[in-house]
Structure formats: C-alpha cells, structure tokens
Amino acid sequence: MKPLREKLSSLVAEAFRTAGLDPSLGEVVVSARPDLGQFQCNGPLPAAKAAKANPRQIAQAVVDRLAHDDVFRYVSVAGPGFINLSLTDEFLATHAREMRSDQNLGCAPVASPQRIVLDYGGPNIAKPMHVGHLRAAIIGESLKRLARYLGHDVVGDVHLGDWGLQMGMVIAELARRRPDLPYFEATRSGPYPSASPVSASELEEIYPTASQRAKADPGFAEAARQATFELQQGRPGYRALWRHLVDVSVAELKADYDRLEVGFDLWLGESDAQPWIPPLIERLRAGGHARESEGALVVDVAEAGDAKELPPLLLLKSDGAALYGTTDLATLDHRVRDLGAQRVLYVVDKRQADHFTQVFRAARRTGIAPPAVGLEHIGFGTMNGSDGRPFKTREGGVMKLRDLLDLVTAKARERIREAGVARDYPPDEVERIAQLVGIATLKYADLSNHRAKDYIFDLERFSSFEGRTGPYLLYAAVRTRSILRKAAEAGLVPGTLAPAADDVERGVLLTLARYPDSLHAAFENRAPNILCDYAYELATAFTRFYQEHHILSQTDPARRASWLGLCDLTVRVLLQVLELLGIRVPERM
RNA sequence: GCGCCCGUAGCUCAGCUGGAUAGAGUGACGGACUACGAAUCCGUAGGUCGCAGGUUCGAAUCCUGCCGGGCGCGCCA
Numbered sequence: 001m002k003p004l005r006e007k008l009s010s011l012v013a014e015a016f017r018t019a020g021l022d023p024s025l026g027e028v029v030v031s032a033r034p035d036l037g038q039f040q041c042n043g044p045l046p047a048a049k050a051a052k053a054n055p056r057q058i059a060q061a062v063v064d065r066l067a068h069d070d071v072f073r074y075v076s077v078a079g080p081g082f083i084n085l086s087l088t089d090e091f092l093a094t095h096a097r098e099m100r101s102d103q104n105l106g107c108a109p110v111a112s113p114q115r116i117v118l119d120y121g122g123p124n125i126a127k128p129m130h131v132g133h134l135r136a137a138i139i140g141e142s143l144k145r146l147a148r149y150l151g152h153d154v155v156g157d158v159h160l161g162d163w164g165l166q167m168g169m170v171i172a173e174l175a176r177r178r179p180d181l182p183y184f185e186a187t188r189s190g191p192y193p194s195a196s197p198v199s200a201s202e203l204e205e206i207y208p209t210a211s212q213r214a215k216a217d218p219g220f221a222e223a224a225r226q227a228t229f230e231l232q233q234g235r236p237g238y239r240a241l242w243r244h245l246v247d248v249s250v251a252e253l254k255a256d257y258d259r260l261e262v263g264f265d266l267w268l269g270e271s272d273a274q275p276w277i278p279p280l281i282e283r284l285r286a287g288g289h290a291r292e293s294e295g296a297l298v299v300d301v302a303e304a305g306d307a308k309e310l311p312p313l314l315l316l317k318s319d320g321a322a323l324y325g326t327t328d329l330a331t332l333d334h335r336v337r338d339l340g341a342q343r344v345l346y347v348v349d350k351r352q353a354d355h356f357t358q359v360f361r362a363a364r365r366t367g368i369a370p371p372a373v374g375l376e377h378i379g380f381g382t383m384n385g386s387d388g389r390p391f392k393t394r395e396g397g398v399m400k401l402r403d404l405l406d407l408v409t410a411k412a413r414e415r416i417r418e419a420g421v422a423r424d425y426p427p428d429e430v431e432r433i434a435q436l437v438g439i440a441t442l443k444y445a446d447l448s449n450h451r452a453k454d455y456i457f458d459l460e461r462f463s464s465f466e467g468r469t470g471p472y473l474l475y476a477a478v479r480t481r482s483i484l485r486k487a488a489e490a491g492l493v494p495g496t497l498a499p500a501a502d503d504v505e506r507g508v509l510l511t512l513a514r515y516p517d518s519l520h521a522a523f524e525n526r527a528p529n530i531l532c533d534y535a536y537e538l539a540t541a542f543t544r545f546y547q548e549h550h551i552l553s554q555t556d557p558a559r560r561a562s563w564l565g566l567c568d569l570t571v572r573v574l575l576q577v578l579e580l581l582g583i584r585v586p587e588r589m
Numbered sequence: 590g591c592g593c594c595c596g597u598a599g600c601u602c603a604g605c606u607g608g609a610u611a612g613a614g615u616g617a618c619g620g621a622c623u624a625c626g627a628a629u630c631c632g633u634a635g636g637u638c639g640c641a642g643g644u645u646c647g648a649a650u651c652c653u654g655c656c657g658g659g660c661g662c663g664c665c666a
Contacts, residue, residue, distance in 0.1 A: 323664070453602090472628070
C-alpha cells in the first residue's frame, strides 16, 4: 500500500499537471499550521517563480482542479500561495484500516534492496568496553534493524580491534611480569598450554597499565613495537598467547553486547584481514597505485579541489608493518569481493573522518571499491562529561559499559519499588523488567541525540524515567496492551476503525499515517533520532487519546470496538518502532 | 597555521535538501486520580535561533565575514 502522503501527493501532482504545471511540485507535506489544515503543498510558490505568475492564482488554479470530495474535506489557498488540505474522516479511517490489515503496517519495503555491510563495533581486545563504545553499538544496531526492516540484506560485522600495537603492548607487559611463561621462549614453537594465562579481569587492567608505561618508558614502548612486529611475523609463542587474549576478551565482549541486546552476524576482526594484506599490497604495487615515500609505502589520495592537503594513506610503515588503513582496505576488499557488499556503512566516531576519506579514496583509485559500491562513514559525536570535557568517572577513570548498565538497572529497580506497581510480581520478573527499563532508558537517551553531534553524557539524564524517555514509551505501550488485555478478559475484541469523532482521535490517525515517512527519513539520513521523535509523538498522541476517552466504558459497541482497533494498531506500530530502536517492551511493568 | 564540526528557552536537546506564528523534555507556576496503570494528562510563563552582512517573494535552515567552543592534521587505532 502507498503511504498517505504519497496518495495525497499524487492527487495534487495530477492537479498540477492538468493545470499545465510541473507535477513534481505537487508534493504534499504535513502542515506546519494544524489550525489551517492537516497537510500543505508549497508547490505554487516555485511554480509561480518559474512561470513569472501570481502564486495565489496558481494555487487557486490547482485547487480548482482538485475535486476529490471523497478525499478532501477542506482545501484552501492561504498566505502567499500555500494550499492547505484536510481530509475527510472517512478517507483517513480507510487508510488506517488498510494499515491495520497490511503486514508491514503500511511501510512497504524499498524498491531496490541492497546488500549492506554495516561495521558498528570496533571494540578492542584487551580493553574493557566503556561508555565510548555505547554509541557505535546502539546507533549501528538501530540502523541494522531499520535497513533490514526496509528490505535490505544486511550483514553486521563487529570488526574487532584485535591487531596492532595494543596487542604488542599487552604481550610486552606480560613478558615483563611473567617472563617465565612458555610463550616467551624464543626458540620454542609449541605446544602451549590450552588454558589462558590471564583472566578477564587481569586483561582489563593490563592494557591501561602497559599504555601508561609506554608513555613513560621509551624502552618499553620499543619492546611493545617489537612484540607487535613479531606477532605480525607469526612468532609461535606470541600467536598462541594472542589467541588466548582474543578468546578471553571476546567472551567478555559478547556478554556485554548481549546485555545491551546488540548482535552481530560476523565476529571478524582486524586480524582476519592480515592474510589478505600481502597479496593486496602486491596487487597495488603491480597496478602502480602504491609508491615509496619517506621509507613507507603509500597510496596518494589528494585531489585537486581539496580544501586542505590530505596526506597519503600509509600501507606499510618504514619497518614494514601494516597499519590501520591497510587493514581497512583489505577488509573492504573482502567485503566487496567475498561478501558482495553493494554498500558499506562504518558507524565510527566522527573524529576519524579524515581516515575514512583516505581509505575510501584509496579504495576508489585502486579499484577495490568499484563506483557502484557505496561507502559511507556514519560519524557520531564525542561523548563528554557535564564539564564539556571527555567523560570520566568521579575517580577520573573511564566508566565501563558494564558499570553503566548496572547503575541504570539499579535506578530502574528503585523506581519500580517506589511506584509500587510491581509489588505482587515474582522477583525474577521484576528483575527482567528492571533490565528492560534500564536498556530502554540508556538507548533512548543516546539515540534521541542527533548522531553527529557531541553530547553531554549526563547520568541524571541517562537514568531519568519521566518525560521524553525510554521508560515513557515502555509505559505507553504497556498500558495500551493492558487495555487490550482487559478488553479480551471482558470478551471484547478490536473492530473496524470508524471515522474519527474529534481532533484528539484524528491526531492519532494522522500520526499513525506518518509511520512509513519516519522510517524512510530515518534510514535515508542514517538518523535514528527521527525514529525517537516519531515514537514519542505517537505515544503522546495516543496517551492523550485514552486519557480523554475511556475506552472500556464506552457504551456504543461499534465505537468501543473501533477504539480497541485503534489501540491495536497503535501498539503494533509503537512496538515496531521501538524494536527498530533496539528497545524491547515487557508484557507489564 | 590549515581543515572539519558545533553555537536555538534557565538547563538538555529537536527542527537545517529554504516556506506561514521556531518545537519538545526538564525546571518554575496552576489544574486533573470514586472508571481501562498519575513512570500519566491539561494549562501558563519562558526565544535578538552567537553577531554582522548577503541571496530570496520568503532564511534557524543557503553564501560571506567575525566572535565563541570542540575536534583533526604521515609511520597509534
């Protein structure tokens, strides 16, 4: 089925056409002045400019050709030449009925689905996930669900940071602490113990320590570089040790992502790209794309019109080691050739914008990414503390994701106790509800910020349950379900939607009709905050409705059944949008 | 220095491919629980959209300059 706005736009476009005007100007949008109409068309203004005519006369000419009494209740020309449109309640109700019987709730899949690889992880082995990883995970998860819902074929890859200098740091630090471990015997080639020599908690502590040591001690920094190089060269002890580190770390990461309800289809990492690097380098050398510069091997990426000079992408350091960009190019090569990606989206901190410009350009020049393959860096803003500086805990350290989740969940538990509503629920259900409320709070608070903007990480805000928050949306959905449940207990079933009887009910139907628009806008702009806005608007419109109209005590059976139908459609749309945000709703709360 | 991003109500933020009277939440104030759940709803107050020009019938939105803040700029990821 067609979205409401498209139905209206094609009617108005047809009127433009018969008036001898450009039909593309007939686009209809939701009115900015609800007191004057439900929808508006601004097309007469640009049409008048093109025709050097009076816009109000143009608007009137269009209106005169717009005779659809079954669709429009009211059509008028206003201001400098706006066309205001309001629908008949019958037409609006018919549209809502179609939505209700459509399996996609009126949001048709895209015309040309693509295979999309979405890279939204980037957690580092040996570093605990902290609040900085939150955004990539939840923005990426939402975009993945949205793209999939719209019909795209999406592969989500965690793209682990499991290679490079950080691994060398951990190895060097371990060698310092426990030189007697068999992994450090230079001549040995195995076998090695099957159990990891380090625990998850030790691993979390070891990297920060090593990183600080490297800053203070040039000798240690050199040892870390050397270890990195030898790991890359395949030194058996280091490889065996590395395997342990990865396994221990991945188990922890999976637990954190599970708790966040963020999932990946692929658990590949930078290390998986390493075997692809030597042949790729050969290809680039043979193709004349790579050149020596200051001892390193580089691909030039500067272009004539650049506002600033972009340094070349470094493939190999002067010591022959591969770098970040090299791994990214090799990974991209794999995604295009082996995974068949038609579009690759990178949900990564926007501070890496230059890096992605380099990688994308290098990929274009070298043919790794043919022109038909879309490459996008979906940058997101930095998370700061309330002082506007990068976020730190009160003790000055980074806050672990796990601690944040615990904190929000504890707040949710407290709130549930205060509200007293779940007094007679089993304790394990209360706990499940607290988890869901915590996740909803966190995700909604983060996703409702525009993706690209820096934002203040405010614990108060992240654990607020009132107003425009995740819990508000859960509450709205749960209460609506509760009405349907009580109706079912009384033997009442949702029925055919009747035309709206007042502005509040009309408002719900109009908001429901915007559902496909909001999904498409959210995906096209890679902006989940558009979904957040929509979910909130739908929830408030409906909450207002049931606050003003008592559904179960309505004595007219047809009206009562229609209102229950409205509950049914609203809750289905709301649950779907929440699912696209990665927010799950409890049965009751 | 060069480049990118940001500056909207006391606070936190939407709105930015130009459209009419700039919206939410929060905080403040006032109202609504003998009916489907008050984590709710209704209302009031609150704005030189950083500043100055420009383009346009029309600018928070586009362009230029300035002020303020953040970030990035070759061998870390």
